[in-house]
Amino acid sequence: xxxxxxxxxxxxxxxxxxxxxxxxxxxxxxxxxxxxxxxxxxxxxxxxxxxxxxxxxxxxxxxxxxxxxxxxxxxxxxxxxxxxxxxxxxxxxxxxxxxxxxxxxxxxxxxxxxxxxxxxxxxxxxxxxxxxxxxxxxxxxxxxxxxxxxxxxxxxxxxxxxxxxxxxxxxxxxxxxxxxxxxxxxxxxxxxxxxxxxxxxxxxxxxxxxxxxxxxxxxxxxxxxxxxxxxxxxxxxxxxxxxxxxxxxxxxxxxxxxxxxxxxxxxxxxxxxxxxxxxxxxxxxxxxxxxxxxxxxxxxxxxxxxxxxxxxxxxxxxxxxxxxxxxxxxxxxxxxxxxxxxxxxxxxxxxxxxxxxxxxxxxxxxxxxxxxxxxxxxxxxxxxxxxxxxxxxxxxxxxxxxxxxxxxxxxxxxxxxxxxxxxxxxxxxxxxxxxxxxxxxxxxxxxxxxxxxxxxxxxxxxxxxxxxxxxxxxxxxx
Numbered sequence: 001x002x003x004x005x006x007x008x009x010x011x012x013x014x015x016x017x018x019x020x021x022x023x024x025x026x027x028x029x030x031x032x033x034x035x036x037x038x039x040x041x042x043x044x045x046x047x048x049x050x051x052x053x054x055x056x057x058x059x060x061x062x063x064x065x066x067x068x069x070x071x072x073x074x075x076x077x078x079x080x081x082x083x084x085x086x087x088x089x090x091x092x093x094x095x096x097x098x099x100x101x102x103x104x105x106x107x108x109x110x111x112x113x114x115x116x117x118x119x120x121x122x123x124x125x126x127x128x129x130x131x132x133x134x135x136x137x138x139x140x141x142x143x144x145x146x147x148x149x150x151x152x153x154x155x156x157x158x159x160x161x162x163x164x165x166x167x168x169x170x171x172x173x174x175x176x177x178x179x180x181x182x183x184x185x186x187x188x189x190x191x192x193x194x195x196x197x198x199x200x201x202x203x204x205x206x207x208x209x210x211x212x213x214x215x216x217x218x219x220x221x222x223x224x225x226x227x228x229x230x231x232x233x234x235x236x237x238x239x240x241x242x243x244x245x246x247x248x249x250x251x252x253x254x255x256x257x258x259x260x261x262x263x264x265x266x267x268x269x270x271x272x273x274x275x276x277x278x279x280x281x282x283x284x285x286x287x288x289x290x291x292x293x294x295x296x297x298x299x300x301x302x303x304x305x306x307x308x309x310x311x312x313x314x315x316x317x318x319x320x321x322x323x324x325x326x327x328x329x330x331x332x333x334x335x336x337x338x339x340x341x342x343x344x345x346x347x348x349x350x351x352x353x354x355x356x357x358x359x360x361x362x363x364x365x366x367x368x369x370x371x372x373x374x375x376x377x378x379x380x381x382x383x384x385x386x387x388x389x390x391x392x393x394x395x396x397x398x399x400x401x402x403x404x405x406x407x408x409x410x411x412x413x414x415x416x417x418x419x420x421x422x423x424x425x426x427x428x429x430x431x432x433x434x435x436x437x438x439x440x441x442x443x444x445x446x447x448x449x450x451x452x453x454x455x456x457x458x459x460x461x462x463x464x465x466x467x468x469x470x471x472x473x474x475x476x477x478x
Contacts, residue, residue: 003045003047003048005301006045006048006049007051010037010040010048010051010054010055010141011051012053013037013055013059014051014054014055014058015058015061017030017055017058017059017173019062019413030059033293034056034059035065037052037055037056037059037067038052038053038056038069038073038202039052039069040052041053041069041072041073041079041083042072042073045336046076046078046079046139047232048076049073049075049079049082049142049373050079050139050140050141050142051141052086053073053079053082053083053086053141053142054082054085054086054140054141054142054376056086057082057085057086057087057088057089057142058089060089060090061217062153063090063092063093063095063096065200066090066093066096067095067096067099068201070083070087070096070099071099071263077108077110077111077136078136078139079141080111080114081110081111081114081136081137081140081142082140082141082142084100084103084111084114084115084118085114085116085117085118085140085142085143086142087099087100087118088100088118088119091118091119091120092292092430097119098340100115100118100297101115101119102299105263107130109128109132110129110132110133110137111135111192112125112128112129113125113126113128113129113130113154114129114154114172116129116154116157117154117156117157118377120157121157122164123167123168123171125162125172126154126155126157127168127171127172127252128166130147130151130154130172130175130178130181131172131175131178134147134150135436136238136327137150147177147178147181148180148181148184148185151172151178151184151185152181152188155168155185155188155189162189162192162193162195162196165189166189166199168188169182169185169186169200169203170199170203173203177421179207179210179212179215180212180214180215180218182203183204183215183218183219184218185205185406186200186203186204186222187221187222187225187461188203188460190222190223190225190226190465191455191457191460191461191464191465192454192455192457193453193454193455194453194454194455194468195453197226197422200222201223201226201228202229204219204222204223204228204231205219205223205228205231205234207219207364208220208223208231208235208237208238208340209431209456211428213241213243213244213245213250214245214246215255216238216241216243216253217243217245217246217248217250218253220235220238220250220253220254220256220257221253221256221257221278223235223257223261224253224256224257224258224259224260224261224462225260225426225461225462225465226465227260227261227262227289227465227469228261229261229262231261232258232261232263233259234252235254235257235258235261235433236258236263238250238254239251239254239255239258239265241254245277246277247277248277248278251271252271252272252278253278255267255268255271256268256271256272256278256279256284257270258292259284259288259292260284260287260289260291260292260462261289261292262291262292263291263292264291264292264293264294267293268284268292268294269298269302270296271282272284274315276393277358279462281307281310282307282309282310285307285310285311285313285314286310286313287462287466288314288383290317290318291315293314293318294314295392296315296318296320296322299311299314299318300315300322300324300351303324309331312325312331312332312334312335313331313335315335315338315339316331316334316335316337316338317338319338319339319411320338320339321339322335322339325339327341327342327345327346327349328354328396329349329361330348330349330350330352330363330364330367331367332349333345333346333347333349333350333367334346334350334367334370334371337371337374337449343371343374343375344374344377346355346371346374347368347371347375347377347378349373350364350367350368350371350375351364351368351375351378351381359383359386360381361384362382362391362394363388365382365383365391365398366394366398368381368398368402369394369397369398369402370401371402372401372402373401373402373403373404376402378402379399379403382395382398382399382402384396384399384415385393389416389426389428390427392412392426393412393413393416393418393428393431393435394431396408396412396413396435397409397413397431397434397438399449400433400435400438400439401438406439408434409435409439410439410441412432413432413433413435413436413441414432414436414441414443416428416432417429417432417433417436417443420445420446420449420456420471420475421445421446421449423452423454423459425456425467425471426458426459427458427467430467430470430471430474431474433471433474433475433477433478434474434477435445436478437474437477437478441478442478443475443478446475446476448477449471449472449474449475450472450476454470455467455468456468456472
């Protein structure tokens with residue numbers, strides 16, 4: 001097998017190792033065969049040696065035999081970095097931790113912060129490597145590519161230490177060539193924790209006039225992710241910035257950020273038709289605040305395009321009469337009703353949206369809920385016996401809105417919210433909290449959850465931030 005295919009096999013193994021970490025059957029197979037992987041550390045091909053270490057580290061498991069192989073294979077710097085990163089996965093073993101602490105790192109900033117990552121050390125151990133020449137990481141299997149990607153991976157050492165992570169980014173922001181990396185990593189930090197925004201958003205705003213287009217782009221995008229309305233005027237200055245970044249333009253990032261902040265951008269639809277790095281037009285339309293919504297005529301123009309569903313959703317939320325609407329399908333029927341159509345006729349169309357087994361789809365359960373009492377004659381069509389958590393919540397909430405009767409809503413939704421005060425999150429919690437609030441139920445765990453600095457999310461970036469804000473808004477009603 002030639003080298004590219006061997007590397008492909010190792011990459012596949014590393015992904016399997018990560019996905020199967022909690023699977024007892026996988027662990028049994030891995031623990032039995034794992035030492036065959038670092039045996040490749042003696043391979044003639046440097047790339048195979050490095051990917052072998054990466055795969056071995058991802059597999060974790062027992063530390064038995066690791067140190068012997070590590071010492072034998074200590075060679076060129078890229079391989080050493082991969083070995084240190086892999087060894088960090090076994091640092092709970094005191095002998096391996098001692099070996100890592102004893103490495104002579106002070107003359108090599110890159111090895112120094114690899115050890116700092118492996119042992120989860122403090123800010124001072126990372127800074128020399130982060131501000132120096134990081135090009136050697138491109139030759140590794142662990143964290144290849146650009147400095148911003150390497151920094152983003154290595155700062156995972158601070159995943160549970162937001163104050164230190166924030167301090168690191170503040171210090172790193174003073175380096176002349178790390179502003180883009182700081183902004184990228186700030187986005188990761190802010191999608192997990194709330195409090196760093198107080199320090200990091202002003203920093204991002206200060207870089208809106210940076211001479212580097214990628215920095216201006218990323219600063220605007222980060223402010224948009226957080227819906228930082230206080231900086232909207234400064235972001236608006238960039239709307240005419242035609243500088244290219246990632247096949248987009250700085251002005252496009254500014255337009256998206258302004259829309260997220262509740263500002264109407266006249267040419268938003270044109271700008272976001274085919275973004276390469278920004279969220280899609282459909283995603284943006286779904287998440288817009290009412291004040292940022294495009295004009296009715298612009299939305300109507302999308303009805304014959306691939307953006308039809310998002311346009312119907314926005315038209316329905318606006319509720320302005322639109323002659324072009326007709327109850328031709330469930331979402332169109334809902335929008336047609338919202339814009340003045342007959343609710344009973346709309347409900348009769350919505351209820352036709354079923355699976356191959358004749359079960360009403362979740363999206364149509366949601367639409368019937370929005371119709372409320374006008375759809376009460378169809379309440380028997382709600383699939384109340386489904387097992388999927390999100391559907392159990394949706395059907396109970398719909399039943400409450402359609403009939404005024406809670407049924408077993410309280411029991412089901414309280415079960416879904418169980419653990420929210422300890423940081424547990426799943427997307428169904430958002431509507432569970434909303435449903436309980438409408439039923440007039442108080443949840444003691446809500447106050448504890450709201451006091452947490454940790455964000456509630458299952459998605460990354462702006463989507464995760466929206467999940468957190470949506471859940472908190474619902475919990476405040478409880």
